[in-house]
Amino acid sequence: MPLRVYNTLTRQKEEFQTVEPGKVRMYVCGPTVYKPSHIGHMVGPVIFDTVKRFLTYLGYQVTWVVNITDVDDKLIVRARELGTTVKELAERMTADYLDCLKKLNVTGIDYMPRATEHIPEMIEIMRGLIAKGHAYASGGDVYFDVTSDPDYGKLCNRDPDQLEAGARIEVSDKKRNPGDFALWKASRPGEPSWDSPWGPGRPGWHIECSAMSMKLLGQTLDIHGGGLDLQFPHHENELAQSESYTGQPFVRYWMHNGLLKMGQTKMAGSIGNVVNIADLLEKHSAETVRLLLLSTHYRSPIEYSDERLAEVGRSLGHFYRFFERYQRICGRSFYELAAPTRHAPFDTGSPPSAFLNEVSRLRSTFLDCLSDDFNTGGAIGALYELLTALNRFADARQLEEPARREDAVAEFERGVRVLRELSSLLGLFHQPPESGGGDALVNQLMQLLIDLRAEARKAKNYAMADQIRQRLGQLGIILEDRPGGTGWRRG
RNA sequence: GGCCCCUUCGCCAAGUGGUAAGGCAACUGAUUGCAAAUCAGUCAUACCCCGGUUCGAAUCCGGGAGGGGCCUCCA
Numbered sequence: 314m315p316l317r318v319y320n321t322l323t324r325q326k327e328e329f330q331t332v333e334p335g336k337v338r339m340y341v342c343g344p345t346v347y348k349p350s351h352i353g354h355m356v357g358p359v360i361f362d363t364v365k366r367f368l369t370y371l372g373y374q375v376t377w378v379v380n381i382t383d384v385d386d387k388l389i390v391r392a393r394e395l396g397t398t399v400k401e402l403a404e405r406m407t408a409d410y411l412d413c414l415k416k417l418n419v420t421g422i423d424y425m426p427r428a429t430e431h432i433p434e435m436i437e438i439m440r441g442l443i444a445k446g447h448a449y450a451s452g453g454d455v456y457f458d459v460t461s462d463p464d465y466g467k468l469c470n471r472d473p474d475q476l477e478a479g480a481r482i483e484v485s486d487k488k489r490n491p492g493d494f495a496l497w498k499a500s501r502p503g504e505p506s507w508d509s510p511w512g513p514g515r516p517g518w519h520i521e522c523s524a525m526s527m528k529l530l531g532q533t534l535d536i537h538g539g540g541l542d543l544q545f546p547h548h549e550n551e552l553a554q555s556e557s558y559t560g561q562p563f564v565r566y567w568m569h570n571g572l573l574k575m576g577q578t579k580m581a582g583s584i585g586n587v588v589n590i591a592d593l594l595e596k597h598s599a600e601t602v603r604l605l606l607l608s609t610h611y612r613s614p615i616e617y618s619d620e621r622l623a624e625v626g627r628s629l630g631h632f633y634r635f636f637e638r639y640q641r642i643c644g645r646s647f648y649e650l651a652a653p654t655r656h657a658p659f660d661t662g663s664p665p666s667a668f669l670n671e672v673s674r675l676r677s678t679f680l681d682c683l684s685d686d687f688n689t690g691g692a693i694g695a696l697y698e699l700l701t702a703l704n705r706f707a708d709a710r711q712l713e714e715p716a717r718r719e720d721a722v723a724e725f726e727r728g729v730r731v732l733r734e735l736s737s738l739l740g741l742f743h744q745p746p747e748s749g750g751g752d753a754l755v756n757q758l759m760q761l762l763i764d765l766r767a768e769a770r771k772a773k774n775y776a777m778a779d780q781i782r783q784r785l786g787q788l789g790i791i792l793e794d795r796p797g798g799t800g801w802r803r804g
Numbered sequence: 805g806g807c808c809c810c811u812u813c814g815c816c817a818a819g820u821g822g823u824a825a826g827g828c829a830a831c832u833g834a835u836u837g838c839a840a841a842u843c844a845g846u847c848a849u850a851c852c853c854c855g856g857u858u859c860g861a862a863u864c865c866g867g868g869a870g871g872g873g874c875c876u877c878c879a
Contacts, residue, residue: 321808324808326820341879342879343879344878344879345877345878345879350879351879353878353879354879355879356879357879358879385877386877387877387878466807469807469808469874469875470806470807470808471806471807471874471875472806472807518877538879539879540878540879541808541809541873541874541879542873542874542877542878542879543878543879544808544873544874545807545808545874545875546874546875546876547878570879571809571873572872572873572878572879573879574872577871577872578872578873579872579873579878580879581877581878581879582877582878582879583876583877583878584878608816608817608826608827609816609817609818610817610818612809613809613810613817614809614810614872614873616816620815620828621815621816621828623828624815624816624827624828624829625816625827625828627827627828627829628826628827628828631827631841631842634841634842635842638841638842678825682818688818688819690817690818690819690826691817691818691819691825691826692818693817693818693826693827694817694818694825694826694827695825695826696826697825697826697827698825698826701842701843704841704842704843705842705843705844707842707843708835708842708843709843770837773837775837775838778837778838779837779838779839782838782839782840783839786839786840791839791840791841792839792840793839793840793841794836794839794840794841795840795841795842800840800841802840802841
């Protein structure tokens, strides 16, 4: 099934065609680093990380850029509040952001350019825009003239004349039109500033993305992503200034992810209803968060709640228990299995077994879902079905019994490798969950209790055996009696 | 006021013209000394409402109701 991507510009799914065959240039708007990251900041990175994984799997060479906005009004205000410099604050919050990305297994970002390191490139673009009559200097500022671009508003269906009617636009007598936006802002005393042909100042919000994407990826991007809330004005303005400057199409596919909601309204720093990643990860694993973000289609909003996270955590438990089962059956850790990095047809063997046919079918379903505008929710459904099929096979062929057949184990192994392959595309299960077992002493003590209980059961002293299990239960430990002996886990 | 989008089982959620995936919860059975885990089965005659198009619609069109996003910084 060919890959299809929903394009905000055309409001429909389109077959994916890159500018240069085999290569994908992807740019996603990153954070303004003035506060610790909240979960909303992770929606885009997790989604586009998955997009990159899948594109790479399909054979594309993907270059992914996420910018860091390290100069801005909010940074200036916040640094002043904290009695520190913009630079120091930006560095600290960038480190926090990177840490969050790492925890959520977002590994695919190739470049993270800083706005402050690309001032000359921005100045170059502004010069060009002024020369072409698309921008003008005014009182130390530089503005983009929206009336100079007949296409202005095409991304969001905005008419510049109607913008005039909106009373919320900042009125400034430096602007020619109310919809004009600042490319460059003259700096006030005490603010970070850079020299420019128009005097000391700092960049406006939108120009950095044009400058950095152009520098690192060229004039036409294959994918430009970001939150739905960035469509206007940010992406509209980026689009206008970039195309006015280069005369080339700026982006082939605009992809916008839905926003995370707290109750009925979106989570946002400006509203103040944010949940920091650091706080969140004390209650729920990073993998739970990642799965939550991927379980809904990326264009839909996701409602954040503790209950929802707990629910996702419970469903993850099925996978974790299966991985332990796999370890028991095959004597190998699931996490150490190598996942194929490129797509290849699945060989069901000959004659194909019913089991491997089922595995193959589910693999196709999974891949078809991702090919249809990165439908991770549908793909995850197939992943659960695959899990059930694997457990069913292990049950039916009694793979945990000593008398099992080795050819059945080999067949099972092939099915498990598909689970490894597919879950890797979602960035799941790259390492064992944090709170699996215990330290060496705990393991020894648990073995002692399990042995004592086994003796009690052997002597048919079920009252004692059940008491041991029940009291462990009160400590949050669940015992599982299996064919090969008793195992335990934290509930 | 303008521009987008959404509404599917108790909850989450996939599905974009061919007769409703999956997860959580619940219930029943197999298994177990009893549990846990796993498996099996049950769980939406039905997709916000009303019209229309069609042999056929959750899926397309029109209208209505409810909810959300953007038009100001926001991932």
